[in-house]
Amino acid sequence: xxxxxxxxxxxxxxxxxxxxxxxxxxxxxxxxxxxxxxxxxxxxxxxxxxxxxxxxxxxxxxxxxxxxxxxxxxxxxxxxxxxxxxxxxxxxxxxxxxxxxxxxxxxxxxxxxxxxxxxxxxxxxxxxxxxxxxxxxxxxxxxxxxxxxxxxxxxxxxxxxxxxxxxxxxxxxxxxxxxxxxxxxxxxxxxxxxxxxxxxxxxxxxxxxxxxxxxxxxxxxxxxxxxxxxxxxxxxxxxxxxxxxxxxxxxxxxxxxxxxxxxxxxxx
Amino acid sequence: xxxxxxxxxxxxxxxxxxxxxxxxxxxxxxxxxxxxxxxxxxxxxxxxxxxxxxxxxxxxxxxxxxxxxxxxxxxxxxxxxxxxxxxxxxxxxxxxxxxxxxxxxxxxxxxxxxxxxxxxxxxxxxxxxxxxxxxxxxxxxxxxxxxxxxxxxxxxxxxxxxxxxxxxxxxxxxxxxxxxxxxxxxxxxxxxxxxxxxxxxxxxxxxxxxxxxxxxxxxxxxxxxxxxxxxxxxx
Amino acid sequence: xxxxxxxxxxxxxxxxxxxxxxxxxxxxxxxxxxxxxxxxxxxxxxxxxxxxxxxxxxxxxxxxxxxxxxxxxxxxxxxxxxxxxxxxxxxxxxxxxxxxxxxxxxxxxxxxxxxxxxxxxxxxxxxxxxxxxxxxxxxxxxxxxxxxxxxxxxxxxxxxxxxxxxxxxxxxxxxxxxxxxxxxxxxxxxxxxxxxxxxxxxxxxxxxxxxxxxxxxxxxxxxxxxxxxxxxxxxxxxxxxxxxxxxxxxxxxxxxxxxxxxxxxxxxxxxxxxxxxxxxxxxxxxxxxxxxxxxxxxxxxxxxxxxxxxxxxxxxxxxxxxxxxxxxxxxxxxxxxxxxxxxxxxxxxxxxxxxxxxxxxxxxxxxxxxxxxxxxxxxxxxxxxxxxxxxxxxxxxxxxxxxxxxxxxxxxxxxxxxxxxxxxxxxxxxxxxxxxxxxxxxxxxxxxxxxxxxxxxxxxxxxxxxxxxxxxxxxx
Numbered sequence: 001x002x003x004x005x006x007x008x009x010x011x012x013x014x015x016x017x018x019x020x021x022x023x024x025x026x027x028x029x030x031x032x033x034x035x036x037x038x039x040x041x042x043x044x045x046x047x048x049x050x051x052x053x054x055x056x057x058x059x060x061x062x063x064x065x066x067x068x069x070x071x072x073x074x075x076x077x078x079x080x081x082x083x084x085x086x087x088x089x090x091x092x093x094x095x096x097x098x099x100x101x102x103x104x105x106x107x108x109x110x111x112x113x114x115x116x117x118x119x120x121x122x123x124x125x126x127x128x129x130x131x132x133x134x135x136x137x138x139x140x141x142x143x144x145x146x147x148x149x150x151x152x153x154x155x156x157x158x159x160x161x162x163x164x165x166x167x168x169x170x171x172x173x174x175x176x177x178x179x180x181x182x183x184x185x186x187x188x189x190x191x192x193x194x195x196x197x198x199x200x201x202x203x204x205x206x207x208x209x210x211x212x213x214x215x216x217x218x219x220x221x222x223x224x225x226x227x228x229x230x231x232x233x234x235x236x237x238x239x240x241x242x243x244x245x246x247x248x249x250x251x252x253x254x255x256x257x258x259x260x261x262x263x264x265x266x267x268x
Numbered sequence: 269x270x271x272x273x274x275x276x277x278x279x280x281x282x283x284x285x286x287x288x289x290x291x292x293x294x295x296x297x298x299x300x301x302x303x304x305x306x307x308x309x310x311x312x313x314x315x316x317x318x319x320x321x322x323x324x325x326x327x328x329x330x331x332x333x334x335x336x337x338x339x340x341x342x343x344x345x346x347x348x349x350x351x352x353x354x355x356x357x358x359x360x361x362x363x364x365x366x367x368x369x370x371x372x373x374x375x376x377x378x379x380x381x382x383x384x385x386x387x388x389x390x391x392x393x394x395x396x397x398x399x400x401x402x403x404x405x406x407x408x409x410x411x412x413x414x415x416x417x418x419x420x421x422x423x424x425x426x427x428x429x430x431x432x433x434x435x436x437x438x439x440x441x442x443x444x445x446x447x448x449x450x451x452x453x454x455x456x457x458x459x460x461x462x463x464x465x466x467x468x469x470x471x472x473x474x475x476x477x478x479x480x481x482x483x484x485x486x487x488x489x490x491x492x493x494x495x496x497x498x499x500x501x502x503x
Numbered sequence: 504x505x506x507x508x509x510x511x512x513x514x515x516x517x518x519x520x521x522x523x524x525x526x527x528x529x530x531x532x533x534x535x536x537x538x539x540x541x542x543x544x545x546x547x548x549x550x551x552x553x554x555x556x557x558x559x560x561x562x563x564x565x566x567x568x569x570x571x572x573x574x575x576x577x578x579x580x581x582x583x584x585x586x587x588x589x590x591x592x593x594x595x596x597x598x599x600x601x602x603x604x605x606x607x608x609x610x611x612x613x614x615x616x617x618x619x620x621x622x623x624x625x626x627x628x629x630x631x632x633x634x635x636x637x638x639x640x641x642x643x644x645x646x647x648x649x650x651x652x653x654x655x656x657x658x659x660x661x662x663x664x665x666x667x668x669x670x671x672x673x674x675x676x677x678x679x680x681x682x683x684x685x686x687x688x689x690x691x692x693x694x695x696x697x698x699x700x701x702x703x704x705x706x707x708x709x710x711x712x713x714x715x716x717x718x719x720x721x722x723x724x725x726x727x728x729x730x731x732x733x734x735x736x737x738x739x740x741x742x743x744x745x746x747x748x749x750x751x752x753x754x755x756x757x758x759x760x761x762x763x764x765x766x767x768x769x770x771x772x773x774x775x776x777x778x779x780x781x782x783x784x785x786x787x788x789x790x791x792x793x794x795x796x797x798x799x800x801x802x803x804x805x806x807x808x809x810x811x812x813x814x815x816x817x818x819x820x821x822x823x824x825x826x827x828x829x830x831x832x833x834x835x836x837x838x839x840x841x842x843x844x845x846x847x848x849x850x851x852x853x854x855x856x857x858x859x860x861x862x863x864x865x866x867x868x869x870x871x872x873x874x875x876x877x878x879x880x881x882x883x884x885x886x887x888x889x890x891x892x893x894x895x896x897x898x899x900x901x902x903x904x905x906x907x908x909x910x911x912x913x914x915x916x917x918x919x920x921x922x923x924x925x926x927x928x929x930x931x932x933x934x935x936x937x938x939x940x941x942x943x944x945x946x947x948x949x950x951x952x953x954x955x956x957x958x959x960x961x962x963x964x965x966x967x968x969x970x971x972x973x974x975x976x977x978x979x
Contacts, residue, residue: 016966016967018915020966021925021965021966021967022925022928022929022960022965023929023958023959023960023961024958024960024961025961025963025964025965025966025969025970025976026961026976027966028966028970028976029966029970029974029975029976030976032970032975032976033975033976044966044967044970044971046918046967046971047918048918048967049914049915049916049918049921050911050915050921052912052915054908054911054912055908055911055912056888057869057888057891058891058895058900058904058908059888059890059891059892059893059894059895059896059900060892060895060908060909060912061892061895063908063909063912064912066912066916067912067915067916070915070916070918147868147869147870147871147872148871151870151871151872151874151875152871178872179828179872180828180868180870180872182828182868183868184867184868184869184870185868186904187865187866187867187868188950188951189948189950189951190865190866190904190950191515191865191866192950192951192953192954193515193516193519193954194515194519194829194832194833194866195868195954196953196954196955197519197832198828198829198832198868199954199955201828201831223957223958224955226956226958227941227951227955227956227957227958228954228955228956230941230955230956231943231954231955231956248976251961252940254958255940255941255956255957255958255959256940256941257936257937257938257939257940258937258940258962272587272588272589272593273587275589276571276587276589276746276798276800276804277568277571277572279800279804279807280567280568280571280746280804280807281568283804283805283807283808283809284565284566284567284568284807284808286808287807287808287809287812301562301566301569301570301751302569304562304751304752305570305573305716305717305751305752308717308751308752308753308754308755309754310754310757311555311559311754311755311757311758312548312551312552312555312758314546314547314548314552314761315547315548316546331771334771335770335771335772335774369788389788390788390789391789392702393698393701393702408771409771409772410771411772411776416784416787416789416790417784417786417787418786418787418788421787421788421789422731422735422789422790423735423736423788423789425731426728426731426732426735427732444757444760445754445757448753448754448757459580459581461581461718461720461778461780462780462784463779463780463781463782463783463784463787463790464731464734464735464777464778464779464780464790465720465777465778465780466731466775466776466777467772467775467776467777467778468774468775469770469771469772469773469774469775469776470774471774472726472727472728472774472775473726473727473774474639474640474690474726474727475656475768476638476639476640476643476656476657476658476659477639477643477658477661477663477666477686477689477690478527478530478661478662478663478686479527479530479531479534479656479659480663480686482686482687482690484690484694485639485690485694485726485727485728485729486637486639486694486697486698486701486727486728486729486732487727487728487729487731487732487774487775488728
């Protein structure tokens with residue numbers, strides 16, 4: 001564990017991601033809580049907006065570089081940068097350095113940032129060595145392995161190990177947990193019918209597990225799957241894994257309204 | 269076609285020269301190309317076949333059966349005709365055979381088995397069963413190595429619906445690389461490849477119709493391997 | 504083969520609506536991936552072998568001219584002839600000339616993707632020569648005038664009823680009342696029909712999975728044995744192969760063969776792996792009198808040393824197709840040309856041009872499963888992105904999406920503007936979505952809401968604004 005000294009807490013810059021920032025701040029608060037509970041000093045640079053993936057995956061490298069430069073500037077000076085998303089973390093960690101291959105000034109800075117950037121769950125498990133959680137959740141959950149988390153950021157066992165610490169939760173494996181849900185950023189609106197087929201397969205797989213809750217570490221996937229679950233009339237509750245791990249389940253699951261009169265069903 | 273040849277080679281050289289600058293053309297191996305051709309070396313060989321003689325044969329049999337071949341063992345070449353007759357009778361197949369010239373009489377005493385009607389030569393499409401001689405067997409995957417030649421016509425391996433292959437237990441190697449070494453040792457003036465080397469792993473199969481697995485697509489429907497335990501002269 | 508790649512959207516819509524295709528494709532992806540996993544579990548060295556295979560191909564490509572010349576010399580030594588062809592047209596001409604010189608009336612064919620690339624069948628037919636596909640799947644689609652829908656299982660999109668209908672229609676010399684209900688019966692019928700063709704053929708035309716420089720040999724891989732009947736029975740054997748199929752030695756070919764079948768179908772080894780070297784030898788009782796290798800460029804030198812260099816490592820195993828969720832949804836015909844799946848999405852634009860094949864690199868989530876399973880470790884997602892970058896640079900992307908993305912990028916670089924816009928938009932959507940928590944429809948979001956609800960944003964504002972106002976969320 002890198003810290004400025006053995007006694008000072010490690011500093012973490014939170015890259016909250018545009019989807020969390022705009023649509024589900026609870027995930028951001030949960031991330032902050034998890035990091036602080038583990039002893040980190042957390043900062044949230046105000047200047048952050050987007051990691052640049054939409055431009056990058058559309059082949060627009062110049063705009064991506066311009067956005068990346070802003071991110072690099074805003075996040076210099078922390079021991080670590082932590083991201084509650086495998087795809088945004090992967091963008092910074094794996095793709096930023098390659099964007100600046102021909103830029104002798106930015107390249108080392110991009111590489112330095114990449115070296116310090118982590119997806120949230122793997123950061124908690126692999127770097128902070130968090131092994132227990134205070135959280136409780138009453139339900140049967142299944143976990144979706146988002147593609148970037150799995151294949152770019154090496155996230156597989158860590159969420160399962162940490163969720164096993166959540167009191168009251170039963171975890172069940174979906175046979176196709178590693179299969180893409182069909183989000184793919186702009187793909188799902190450019191090729192909606194293909195994406196629809198893919199998300200239907202994902203939804204079938206989840207429903208067949210008998211789980212009442214779906215968890216994942218990427219909000220794009222979660223919005224995509226939740227959106228299709230609801231369109232198909234399913235009651236399965238969808239949350240970002242950080243919410244459950246931090247015990248922040250007072251807000252409704254994705255896509256559900258705030259219930260005014262109903263008693264609380266979930267512990268937390 | 270020399271224009272096309274020099275154009276293509278020129279384009280290759282130009283592309284690689286240009287790539288040299290971006291590092292694409294750097295070789296990942298230290299050995300140079302002419303060295304690699306002049307002194308071919310084995311790459312990584314799986315441990316699976318690295319077994320003692322008996323265990324190798326056992327593995328070969330297991331793998332071959334896994335690939336849907338059938339296997340029998342006889343103690344000497346003279347036991348082959350009886351085994352082949354037994355196999356054909358058991359499967360209600362005609363008792364006629366086309367055998368490879370290299371294992372016709374007297375190498376294998378076919379006439380002793382009076383139920384069999386035996387001819388030698390290549391296959392022409394009318395035969396119901398053939399017998400050939402393997403050069404080697406590969407325990408790693410239950411594969412037979414067949415060499416074409418006047419002794420062992422390739423058509424025997426593919427045309428008849430039933431194919432019997434005779435192999436000596438001592439010819440079963442652990443891995444393919446060993447069989448290449450043996451083949452190269454037999455060669456002269458650096459020429460060792462026959463017209464065709466066939467690696468055969470089980471009978472012919474296809475899953476092209478609704479992914480239903482079926483044997484006997486165009487090649488043999490049945491592959492019967494007869495392992496001879498006694499040392500026999502190399503084919 | 505004529506491409507319909509530009510009609511990707513129409514092709515895809517048709518494929519998605521085809522229930523039979525859907526059934527066929529789900530069988531495919533349940534079968535091959537599971538068997539591949541089993542095969543790999545039995546071979547602890549599999550990953551190390553992938554690295555070795557990749558290194559072999561990288562070495563060969565880096566020294567391609569040397570190995571091509573060495574291969575040619577050995578082929579000639581063994582009594583064969585090499586024909587160098589820059590383009591598909593030159594390859595067609597060379598093959599036709601060999602066939603005409605041999606007085607060929609019938610040519611049997613082993614499965615060859617290159618043969619499809621150069622559309623050799625049509626060329627032979629136009630010149631009065633009958634080409635007969637012998638791979639069972641290829642034979643069936645030849646009868647139906649359809650292109651292949653998978654690089655190793657070309658008829659995977661068909662049901663047995665469709666095959667039976669085709670046989671009834673085309674094998675008119677057989678009794679019309681015969682039962683064709685079972686795959687076994689269909690196979691036996693095809694086997695009988697093709698047997699006559701095999702024996703009567705004048706020329707056998709095969710592809711080659713690999714060309715071996717050490718010995719001038721070509722490698723044929725099948726499960727059916729059709730390639731072996733194709734080369735061993737006629738008087739003339741023609742091999743059509745593209746430049747990048749070369750490997751240095753028999754040992755190198757062996758290493759690659761260890762990862763090929765396991766990646767493709769989960770078999771330990773394909774049933775028939777054959778190494779052909781030259782025409783028949785003195786004393787041989789069978790085998791062809793002539794051996795020709797038609798070496799084809801057709802765009803490969805254009806890829807060499809460039810951004811798609813690694814694509815030349817491909818050994819055509821089909822693992823990427825078998826594991827791709829997009830391929831699973833739309834099947835092979837939707838790609839509109841010879842190749843399909845992730846390798847098709849990278850290769851087709853390189854061979855027929857990105858203008859025509861523009862959809863292919865974009866119809867992907869870049870999930871990375873293909874690269875995960877590729878035995879040659881080809882960085883397919885990176886190359887799909889490279890195509891997208893080229894399209895952007897050449898302004899080949901649609902105006903609305905370019906404009907929309909540029910707007911997003913401009914805003915994303917100006918945090919004050921981003922914050923302003925975000926605060927307004929989020930507040931509005933949160934209020935609008937309060938009652939149901941989600942939208943069944945939203946202006947400008949039709950692409951999403953066509954098939955999914957859209958979760959509404961949380962009320963209270965963006966995370967950044969709430970955090971910097973001192974909020975901690977609903978914990979402490």
